[in-house]
Amino acid sequence: MPRSPVLLERNGHVAHIRFARPEVLNALNAETAEALLETCLQVANDPDARVVLLSGEGRAFMAGGDLHELRKQGLDAAKRILTPLHQSIRLLDAMPVPVVASVHGAVAGAGLSLMMVADLAIAAEGTRFNFAYSDIATSCDGGASWALPRLVGVRKSIEIAMLSEQFDAQEALKLGLLTRVVPAAQLTQATWNMVERLQARDPFALAHLKRLLRTSFDNSLDRQLEAEREAFVECVARPGFPAALDAFFEAKARRSVRQDQLAATTASTST
Known part of the structure; x- marks a missing residue:
């Protein structure tokens, strides 16, 4: 073919x-x-x-x-x-x-x-x-x-x-x-x-972001604010939202630990 x-x-x-x-x-x-x-x-x-x-x-x-x-x-x-x-x-x-x-x-x-x-x-x-x-x-x-x-x-x-x-x-x-x-x-x-x-990244959130940004030129500020409110509420209302926040805080904690370890390694090397 x-x-x-x-x-x-x-x-x-x-x-x-x-x-x-x-x-x-x-x-x-x-x-x-x-x-x-x-x-x-x-x-x-x-x-x-x-x-x-x-x-x-x-x-x-x-x-x-x-x-x-x-x-x-x-x-x-x-x-x-x-x-x-x-x-x-x-x-x-x-x-x-x-x-x-x-x-x-x-x-x-x-x-x-x-x-x-x-x-x-x-x-x-x-x-x-x-x-x-x-x-x-x-x-x-x-x-x-x-x-x-x-x-x-x-x-x-x-x-x-x-x-x-x-x-x-x-x-x-x-x-x-x-x-x-x-x-x-x-x-x-x-x-x-x-x-x-x-x-x-979360596909539900990205879909809302794409729609909001691509339609923003067609909306007044009031209409856009209402569209943002509706989208944000839909995101937060999902059953998986608390787990997403937990994952965010866990990732943030891991980054903090890595930064502390790097700082300690740098300090010991310089001395």
Whole structure:
């Protein structure tokens, strides 16, 4: 059977969605968009998933849309790409679990849109970013016009979108497009360190946090305060909440003991 352009791997409670067209820098064509939607539907209906990880094989995360397919098939290709891509974006945004994008190489066009819909984004040093759409005489897709102003502000969004100037990972971090930047050789390990920390946290609480933060721009302060009150009460009312507090205090006590032991060791060594 031919290999799917989007792979889904399970690692514990992590659903890893990996773009797998490395020979074309994971460029998004209709087949890839349809495979992405199928994969997102699987993950959205998986009650065991606690974290979703997006990454790309080969030399890039995703270098935008497949321009060869768009040139050959025009409007038909655009429609076949946009419908499943936008359904996938909606699913990723609505998932109650954290979505992490781990990016490297080239991140452009639809690749940038997919990275921006993620809740957290980690990039390798040397990653290059480009909005890219105005370079091919199109407006944007994948929710880019929704996500970009929320992350970097309207004025900067207009500059990024209209001029389509390439920028690096440090600039993306400074703008707020990324959570952190790490050396390229450490990207995989740093990504999984982040994913494992998320996986270990209470999924009920994280789901509420994601919803509260993602809907906050649509609410007045009064409505947001009421939403926070309801979510906090739901968290505290769960039978497992006292055990979570016990675990917190136990971990805090262990850290205190380790710090005391380290201090004592340092003091004895210095004398």
